[in-house]
Amino acid sequence: MTLEAEDKPAVLEMRTIRKAYGPVRVLADVSLSLAEGEVRCLAGENGSGKSTLIKILSGVVGADAGTVTIAGRPQGNDAKAAISAGLSVIYQDFSLFPNLTVWENIGFLAAVTAGDTLHRRSARRALATETLKRMRVEIDPDTPVERLPVASKQLVAIARALANNARIIVMDEPTTALTRSEVARLLEIVGALRDEGVAFLFVSHKIEEVFAICDTITVLRDGRVVVEGPIQEFDAASLVEAMTGRSIDSRRLPRIQAEPTAPFLSARKLGRRGEYTDVDIDLRPGEIVSVVGLLGSGRTELALTLFGTLTADEGRIEIGGLPVVFASESDAIDHGIAYVPEDRLTEGLFLNQTIRDNIVVSSLEKNLRAGFIDARALAQRARDAVKALRIKTPDVSPSVATLSGGNQQRVVLARWMERDPKLMILNGPTVGVDVGSKREIHELLVALSRSGKAVMVVTDDISEAIALSDTILVMVRGKITGRFDANDVDEDQLYNEVIKEGRA
Amino acid sequence: MNARQDTTNSYLKSLAVLTVLIFAVLAVTSPSFLTATNLNSMGFQFPEFGLLALAVLPTMISGGIDLSVVATANLAAITAAVIMKAAPELAWLAVPAALAVGTACGAFNGFLIAYLRLPPILATLGTMQLFAGFGIAITRGPAITGLPDWYTAFGNWSIGGVLPLPLLLFAIVAVALSVLLRRTPVGLRLRLFGANPVAAKFAGIRERGLLIRIYAITGFIAALAGLVVLARVNSANADYGSSYLLLVILINILAGVSPAGGFGTVAGVMLAVISLQFISSGLNSLSFSAFSRDLFFGGLLVAVMSLRAATGSSGFATLFQRKAKPS
Incomplete structure (x- = not known):
């Protein structure tokens, strides 16, 4: 399969993509290509830059440098153009409309691309049933999507992409919520579509999933491509090592x-x-x-x-x-009880506020004199915490957004350690x-x-x-x-x- | 305590330069601008909308807004006027009662926002009408006039003939609010809550109590503004100063307060108030019509917002959102 794929023309080319959010570099010179009928896996740990790459690919976020070419057409920061070019991204939550029926969901994207001004009920419904038939899936097109089990929702999402003539389907952690038999079913469908020339890009950090599905693999780590190649060149151990950058981690x-x-x-x-x-x-x-x-x-x-x-x-x-x-x-x-939330950036930190305030926010009462804050003592306490946790910063007055991920996490830890x-x-x-x-x-x-x-x-x-x-x-x-x-x-x-x- | 982000500081500096520049230009071009009469009349004019601008400041730092400040001020003034007219022997009660009404109005706004999770801009749009409606119901439409002389004397009294009393009151409130924002746990939590309500929740900030307190403080300052107006114009009217609302928001925007929350200083508001008063007086003394003032201010508001949006330091969308809830 892999050899066949190599002979075919590339439907997707990403070249030297670079992206930074403020001082934080997320992607550095990432290149990735996908041939017709290829199933590639984009593997990497959380925070390795996978989702940013997908967002750039789908045109939701603009890259700082580099080019994205879909089916020979260069793409800019335009999600609608990417969809028209045949790209379809299926996110982890599928982004379906739960209150609409299966056929309405499947026909929706095609209706948007075609620029329908009126609702063409029969045409869209016919398109949906035909697409489901093509996938050899039996789902009642008139069921509201919210009543479907997770696996069927996933199939509806794929059908929606196909109904819009997608040539490239990107799936974010596709098997997370599926049982084994459902995964097997998904693989069957992916295999059939691949033979029709549809290219797939799976985003995953699950070793088993990678080996079960893919022909080729690209491993991202800290915003760089560390290795890529046909799946046969990897085994579980080498893949883990490529993703994490070390084998000592689990010691x-x-x-x-x-x-x-x-x-x-x-x-x-x-x-x-x-x-x-x-x-x-x-x-x-x-x-x-x-x-x-x-x-x-x-x-x-x-x-x-x-x-x-x-x-x-x-x-x-x-x-x-x-x-x-x-x-x-x-x-x-x-x-x-102290709690360090899952998403540091949106739940843990006050990003554009000072490091000092981020550290002392939960322990202000320690530096109160007659109801007023003793600013000097407060700043000193923050400085001591910075030193104790070895947070790399010249002072406590810059905003916490200027720190790296590891140092930001230490700020959250410091906040709670102040409360003992x-x-x-x-x-x-x-x-x-x-x-x-x-x-x-x-x-x-x-x-x-x-x-x-x-x-x-x-x-x-x-x-x-x-x-x-x-x-x-x-x-x-x-x-x-x-x-x-x-x-x-x-x-x-x-x-x-x-x-x-x-x-x- | 240098809590502000660097950009806020540099913005304040450029605002200060702008204020001085406007002052210098007017002092040179307009012969009547630098006279004692003009300076003194400015001292009586700007404290009332200056106080209203200070009232809105804490709500904007929290990522919200209070559109009902003018209505609250009027309702407080009407309360005081009614008491003074109806029961002269209880006249001493007028001022505390007005302040209590203002605080209650603010706390009610806080309740709607904190407990019912209404978006601040809609909640206070509603209460703006509600409070104005109360005012009209009490006055039955026309202004209440004929207040005791001892009270109206306050509005026109200058200490030593130099320092107008309203100006002194404005200065006291500014200092007190500045201390509150920078030196108390409430002020610090308010700013952090405005910066990221979800993180505030996970850091153990009690959102509801905080919001009610903030809006109550806003109501209190608005009531003070109402009392100043009452003393100066010698009448209480349910629809006095309706054009103040936009002016007050303009001041806060010009002051560098982020509509998305998390940033804003009393110093910025003071500079913005003063520079707008300069412009307004300057236009007057250069004999522009009163209508040109609105044109000028409206243009300035749009220009400042566009400039800040273009430099990426603004997020007006948050005004229309409910507070995000962690999943």
Whole structure:
């Protein structure tokens, strides 16, 4: 298949794409090409620049330098032109209209491209049924999309792309929410379409998915292409190494085994409708517990419940043996709980405000004199925190946006350490953080836990969980399906647990 | 405490230069501009809309806006006037009652925004009509006139014949608000909340209490403005100063306050107020008609906003959004 693909003309060419957001370089000289009927995988860890590349490709975001050519036509920063040129991007959430029927969704893109001024009901419906037939998929075209299972929604999204004569289909983490049989079905359809000459670009960081689907692969790391080539040249180990840049990452950090103590916080039979159910968890001082699960497994919702952002429908939370109910985040904070959110840029930081304010925001009362802020003491405290966490900045007055990802994450950590919390919950603590900083943040967390704090880490990064934790909980479809001592489990075993289909 | 971002500082500097420049040009071109009479009359004119501009400032830093300030000021003035006329023996109550009404109006705005999550621009557009409606219901339309002499004397009294009392009041409020914004937890949290409400939530800032407090402070300052107007014009009217609203927003925009929230200083507002007063007086003394003032101010508002949009330091879209909720 690969050899055939190489003979065919390139339908997509991206050359020396460069992009920076402010001082942060996201992409550096990235080139990528796709031939007719080729299935390529764009692999890379979170924060490696995959999504930015896709946004540039689809014309949503402009590149600082470099060119994008689709079917021989150079593209600018114009999403509609890219769609007309035959490109279709299927995002993780599919971007379908849930309240419209299957055929309306499928016909929509074609109607926009054709510039329909009137709604051509019968023509669009015919187009939709024909497309579904071509894919050999049986979905009732009159069903509202919201009533379909996830796998069918994905097929509708593909059908929508095809109905618009897409020659290139980009899919972002296509198998995340699918069961194995559904993945097999998807692969069949992809295979059939490939034979018709449709090119696919899969965006993924899941090793298994990559090997199951693709002919060729491009690996991004820190905004650069590190390797590319036919899939046969890779095995799982070499691919992981290419993506992460090291094989040492999953080595466990050295630590003194903590003495078993009474839990600081326990949850029993905790559940929230549609998100997670029957969760038992104990968080002890001096112990790091990781909750590992895929996107949509309920891991984030569980963490947010323990921080008071969401409320549980059932079960109870106890602190020091006494039941508690959190009305809001502030309640949880008053109980000594800290939370480092998943998305540092939109949830964690006040980007255009000073480093100082970002650090002291949750502990202003420490520097109050008669109700007024002692500005000098406040700044000094921020400077001390910067020094203690080795945040690289000349001073605390520049805005936090000027820092690199790893240093920004340390600012969020510093904010909570100023409050001396008893429990620190971290959601994806090293997403978008470079390799060196990642290790340092892990060391910081281990030191934090050994100083007697309970630490809970929520992540989908298996090697991170193994490197960091004492106990690992695996979460699948809203349930804790496995508990492991991080000493006795290896990556493969854990990986298989995490992607296990729901048992419910 | 250098909390401002560098760009804000340089913007303030250029605003200061602009103010001095306008002053210099008018001082040279217009013979009547630099006279004591003119300077003194300016001192009586700008405090009332200056106070209203200061009132709106905290709400804009929080990423919101308060369109009801003028209506609140009028309602407070009407309250005071009614008390003074109806019960002269309770006249001492007039001022505290007016301030209480203003604060309550503001707190009500805060409630709508914090608890019902109405977009600030729509919530206060509604209450603007509501408060003005209350005013008309109380006065039945015409202005309330004939206030006690002791009260109106305040409006025209200069300390030592040099410093008009309204100007002094404006200065006191400016200093107090500046301290509040820069030296208190409320001020700091307000700015951070304006910069990123979602991060504020995760940092444990209690959004509801904060918003209600902010809008209540705004209502309080608006009521002060209403009392100044009442003393100066010797009447309370439900639709006084309707053109002030746009002027007040213009001042804040000119002052470098970000409509998207997170930035804004009292110093900027003071400079903007003063430079607009200069322009207004200058046009007057150069015998332009009163209508040309609106033309000039409208043009300036559009120009400043366009300039800032072009340099990428603005985000008006946030005014129309609800506060983002973390998923």
